[in-house]
Amino acid sequence: MTEKSLEKITSFSWDRDSEDMEEDSATMFNVFNSHMRERIVLQRLIVIARLPHDLADRTELGAHYERLNFQLSKRYSRDLMTGRLYIYPSCLLHIIESSREVLLSVLTDLKDMQHHTHGALLEAPRVVFMAHHPQSRLFQQWSYKAVPGSVWDETPELIASQRVLYILLAREELLTPQQHLQMYNSPLDIHMDFGQVIRSSRLTTV
Secondary structure: OOOOOOOOOOOOOHHHHHHHHHHHHHHHHHHHHHHHOOOOOOEEEEEEEEOOOOOOOOHHHHHHHHHHHHHHHHHOOOOOOEEEEEEOOOEEEEEEEEOHHHHHHHHHHHHHHOOOOOOOOOEEEEEEEEEEOOOOOOOOOEEEEEOOOOHHHHOOOOOOOHHHHHHHHOOOOOEOHHHHHHHHHOOEEEEOOOOEEEEHHHHOOO
């Protein structure tokens, strides 16, 4: 929220008591309303993953994230999650927009999904991009789409192809959700001589 200075010089004259009280009440009302209208600090997360060969129904992933979105909306009532989940025949692309807390919850769930008791819903997830403070949302709501294999022949310019996603999945420099969470939760190593700040977990093998 934008911080504004609320400095004010008041008079000790009895004739201005009523006016000052009205001004104080108006100031408090404006500050309260401004706080209530405060928008979340928006962040955008892009993740990719492979789908297991034995995943019979790709819509299970969509149903899973619908449930997660509902749970997060109850836990963080003001932090609307928007985005789009593209479920390809053998991989997925997920774009999520919300607060830092919601995105960290999504990453935690993504890490846990690899150890699903009834079989993993996805494999080898990678964080492609994390945007801090984007100017606006790209989506008005969250939704998912199971992409047919023939969609590229019809509208290849709309979204990235499976081939591009598999190239990205092979990039070793892309962090896993676990590595990203570990980096986020680790203490900072501050080098005063050079003014450098790094995450200690970046040097840790997971």
